[in-house]
Amino acid sequence: MKTQITDIQRFRNTLKKARELGGESRLSLINCLKRLNEIRRNRDYKLVMSPDFVAHSWSFGIYRKDGILSMNGGLILHGFEETFSVELDGASYPHWSLHT
DSSP: OOEEESOHHHHHHHHHHHHHHOHHHHHHHHHHHHHHHHHHHHHTOEEEEEEOSSTTOEEEEEEOTTSOEEEEEEEEEESSSOOSOOOSSOOSSOEEEEEO
8 A cells, every 4th residue: 555644844844854963863764764664565554644743753553454543653753852752762862763
């Protein structure tokens, strides 16, 4: 199936932020997007990404072919503002991580 991004301009801004941060920060976003895409592709599901209340962060849902939600969570940018999410092994630099 496919990936649907509900706010393409905000997604572009997220990619721009990752390029600005560079290095491991940029790589963390790339790795998270790859993981989400692998889940979607391996099961032929649909990935829907929507803006989160945290800047440059996203909520996501992975839907089966019959439209039933299989998994949901957040692709969260840590290191700038309160995210209301917990990391047990968090990095000390700005980075994205998946939360389900």
